[in-house]
Amino acid sequence: MLRMAGLLHVTKSMTLTAGTRSFRIMNNTSWRALSTASSSSSTNEHTRAVRPRRALFYVPGSDERKIHKSISVGADCVVYDLEDSVSSSKKGTARHMVIDALEASEHGKAEKAVRINAVGSGHELDDLNVILLSKRLQAIVIPKVQSAKDIQFVSRMIDSVAIESQRERIRLIASIESALGMMNIKEIVTADPRLDALIFAAEDYCADLGLVRSKSRREMLFARQLIVNAAAAYGLQAIDLVCVDFQDDEILAEECKEGKQFGFAGKQAIHPGQIDIIQKAFLPDPKDLERAIRVVQGYEANAQKGVGAFNLDGKMIDMPVVRWAEKVVSRAKAGGMVIPEVESTATTGKD
Template identity: 65%
Template sequence: MFKKVMTIIFEKRISNATTSSTKTRPSHIFNINNNNTTLITRYYASESQNKDKPNKKELRSRRALFYVPGSEERKVNRSRTSKADCIVYDLEDGVAFNRKGIAREMVFDTLEASEPGTSEKAVRINAVGSGLDLDDLNVVLRSTRLQAIVIPKVQTPKDIQFVSRMIDSVATDATKTTIRLIASIESALGIMNIKEIATSDPRLDALIFAAEDYCADLGLIRTSSRKELAYARQVIVTAACAYDLQAIDLVCLDYNDDTILTEECQEGKEMGFVGKQAIHPRQVDIIQQTFLPDDKDVNRAARIIQGFKHHTDKGIGAFSLDGKMIDLPMVKWAEKIIARAKAGGVTIPTPPPIE
């Protein structure tokens, strides 16, 4: 009787907690029955979600977000052969003011001429409220090949919601339910409003940390240790994890130094980022290789998931693998590793049967 009451109370608390959320995300609760503990996953959908908004079951790999200046024809043409997970045609900082119009048309034509492939095609528009964003959106949203929009200088949920409404109004029928949004956090206000931004719209898929703009906003001195950026980076990773988004790390400005780039990639990976921004083609391979889960982790993750299923069927919760205890947090880690590996094109090994 006590167990039944506790289950009801716990479920009630979970239900009440979700009423204030504006995002759809899983909540894990335990059902106690006949002395066995099983994991139940329930999805709570916000009533505000529009049925025309995307169903984000597909995990898009974004190990490298490669920026291509939208007004430079040579670089735009070279981008067609890039292997970057996400190619971002830039209409913002990489384009001079007097070439914005040319860039819009060139990016639109490039999108329309592109073939479906492994690279996601995205556009970074000018900041909402800049006076240039509306023209950007009215052009690029008419492309049938556009897959994502990077919104720079996001400070409040209204920045995300404005772009989402423009998608509803302007985007083609073919892309209206598939375009994802990526928010670039570049200021103190953006960091302070991170929860509201992260839960602002169902189309939002990822958070980017823009270190240089952030340093300029706060007057920080940029150092090689990056210690001055630790707080903001961890805030973004935490918010992304809490609200089922991807976290994309800062740009490495030393694009000719592979050692520094590799160090930054490894550090970002250890902090919880799933990808990194690239500003030069030579950065892409190192970034994508580093952010791909290594074989050792993939193999272990596959064995953990196999062991979890095997022991759950027997009514056993925690179990031992290679002399270490495995419980639900480790299973959650394993599921994320496998998801990232699959999204990156890795073949998941089948572990030998458990005897």
């Protein structure tokens, strides 16, 4: 059920901040900042500062050249990888290369994250004992999550090892890569309040089930929708699969469009050339943003009159549509979009 917050009065050229980004309101108006609380969730997208994660870009933790290049790629989230891209013989060296990269200051607004080795791999403890000494680590990607215990183990390590000032700052991102992980999805999404997002790892999932990956991606439809549904139910972001055709912009754009339609908030990237396409694709369409602003303004105007549902351009607007509009505006803010000046033409449901 939707629960309303107080009014947010906005004046011309006022600057607001969402997550790590700011945006400017260009019109003189006031509109209600909505805060929703799902009956099945203690936190959700509307009650936390949303960090944009349109492109989640992996950087091999043992490759000095790629680490240095990652500073300027412009991805919302840069993930230094200690898992699949690093051989066992280089993991020790990679840990220290990664912590040096984390402490570097030339990262702009990108979120700094590390993908550790899977819980139970024998490497995860050493990974955490090193990276949790960083003063700038913002997120940990946990691969091959099978159950709530994997999330809770990492969270306990944060409480035990991380610098005290960092403990509340570090977020967790769970990568779901197996049939068992899918079956345990509800216990995973409710495992720990530090959990921010779910990743769908297509290659590992297909390997686990013996699926043959096709261009249509239909064999992964159930898993992708399960990830999106679970994330939405508990206020988490859902991050879509990697486009393995990293030199084909047309296929990447098609996958981005599909993922956005499915409800994903972003997509994994494995090549710098994918980042710009992904980040643009996962911004709200300007027409959707304009309509969302008009919906929220119309809701505000009618709420002051004690009116619930109202008419906008000949269509009834009720609370599900208002919730959609609030999400669109929230994602636009998080992505740094300029909020356009619009004029609402909403009327009451009786007009």
